[in-house]
Amino acid sequence: MEERGSPDGDPARSLEQGPEGLETPIQVVLRVRPMSAAELRRGEQSAVHCSGTRTLQVSPPGGGPEVAFRFGAVLDGARTQEDVFRASGVRRLGELALRGFSCTVFTFGQTGSGKTYTLTGPPPQGEGVPVPPSLAGIMQRTFAWLLDRVQHLGAPVTLHASYLEIYNEQVLDLLSLGSPRPLPVRWNKTRGFYVEQLRVVEFGSLGALMELLQMGLSRRRSSAHTLNQASSRSHALLTLHIRRQTAQQMPPGDLGEHPAGGKLCFVDLAGSEKVAATGSRGELMLEANSINRSLLALGHCISLLLDPRRKQSHIPFRDSKLTKLLADSLRGRGVTLMVACVSPSAQCLPETLSTLRYASRAQRVTTRPQAPK
Ligand code: ADP
Numbered sequence: 353m354e355e356r357g358s359p360d361g362d363p364a365r366s367l368e369q370g371p372e373g374l375e376t377p378i379q380v381v382l383r384v385r386p387m388s389a390a391e392l393r394r395g396e397q398s399a400v401h402c403s404g405t406r407t408l409q410v411s412p413p414g415g416g417p418e419v420a421f422r423f424g425a426v427l428d429g430a431r432t433q434e435d436v437f438r439a440s441g442v443r444r445l446g447e448l449a450l451r452g453f454s455c456t457v458f459t460f461g462q463t464g465s466g467k468t469y470t471l472t473g474p475p476p477q478g479e480g481v482p483v484p485p486s487l488a489g490i491m492q493r494t495f496a497w498l499l500d501r502v503q504h505l506g507a508p509v510t511l512h513a514s515y516l517e518i519y520n521e522q523v524l525d526l527l528s529l530g531s532p533r534p535l536p537v538r539w540n541k542t543r544g545f546y547v548e549q550l551r552v553v554e555f556g557s558l559g560a561l562m563e564l565l566q567m568g569l570s571r572r573r574s575s576a577h578t579l580n581q582a583s584s585r586s587h588a589l590l591t592l593h594i595r596r597q598t599a600q601q602m603p604p605g606d607l608g609e610h611p612a613g614g615k616l617c618f619v620d621l622a623g624s625e626k627v628a629a630t631g632s633r634g635e636l637m638l639e640a641n642s643i644n645r646s647l648l649a650l651g652h653c654i655s656l657l658l659d660p661r662r663k664q665s666h667i668p669f670r671d672s673k674l675t676k677l678l679a680d681s682l683r684g685r686g687v688t689l690m691v692a693c694v695s696p697s698a699q700c701l702p703e704t705l706s707t708l709r710y711a712s713r714a715q716r717v718t719t720r721p722q723a724p725k
């Protein structure tokens with residue numbers, strides 16, 4: 353499809369418009385980070401370029417056939433953090449969370465592709481050196497937007513936050529007051545899956561929420577497995593729990609409101625390397641030797657969600673901690689936004705293609721699973 357001449361040249365607008373919205377439970381945007389200094393020094397070539405606002409062209413070095421991938425929005429290395437925030441449509445997820453739905457934003461991609469940068473911005477360059485506000489990530493921007501929105505709502509809203517990490521299938525509390533120890537994931541009828549004894553902190557201001565984020569981020573950076581260079585194998589989940597006092601009207605569509613209140617969850621996923629999406633017959637084939645059970649299980653659940661005849665009860669959310677904690681937003685009580693992150697370098701092309709295929713498949717989840725008639 354020719355898009356170059358489209359008058360709608362602003363990718364920041366592409367997801368905010370359009371009627372598709374609620375029928376697409378998994379929305380996907382793609383971010384290509386700029387070439388890094390090291391990649392440029394090594395003289396690496398770019399293997400991708402954006403064509404229009406929704407298409408990425410991949411040209412293998414050596415002149416193989418070009419492949420095109422379409423997403424809700426495609427953002428190249430020239431796009432700012434603010435562009436990504438606007439184009440990702442995360443404010444729509446915030447609105448849904450305020451109405452009682454469970455929504456999730458996750459970043460997916462190989463280690464070094466820009467997942468953490470996209471969600472939380474770069475790390476501080478030194479002790480006491482603040483990160484410029486222009487580099488703040490999707491999370492800080494959403495926090496500011498949400499608190500502003502809550503102020504203008506009029507109805508009383510209570511806000512809580514939790515922040516945890518999943519490493520080797522163990523859940524660790526990034527906000528715990530003592531030294532973190534593994535916590536169990538439980539299920540009950542009203543709450544769905546939840547982490548027992550997780551610290552859930554009420555906050556009333558943007559400053560207080562930013563402090564919680566910083567506490568978790570600095571713990572993540574200094575934790576034992578980060579020092580062992582295995583941080584790319586952990587997932588970090590920050591969840592905002594939103595409860596409004598007044599009952600809201602049911603929104604259009606087949607989504608049910610969650611009695612326990614809305615949730616907005618931000619997930620910085622483990623590096624996707626070794627998780628290959630290569631299915632040719634409609635299912636996701638995943639490499640058997642992957643060390644990351646949660647990422648495998650997520651891919652598996654997404655591939656089963658692709659089949660509209662599949663009963664919800666047969667989707668194996670219980671296979672991993674990550675899928676248990678994301679079950680609400682994946683199975684129809686909200687919207688999941690996947691920000692797929694890739695490097696432009698031809699050296700990364702195999703991993704980039706694997707990310708693009710995984711992401712393409714995820715966005716094809718277009719109908720919610722229903723029992724066969
Ligand atoms: P990941 O979390 O996927 O492993 P990071 O977010 O840590 O990757 O990014 C890897 C490196 O690239 C970091 O040094 C980060 O600051 C830099 N980086 C990532 N995305 C961008 C971007 N859009 N603009 C500038 N630098 C970026």
Ligand code: MG
Pocket residue numbers: 467468469620
């Ligand atoms: Mg990271």
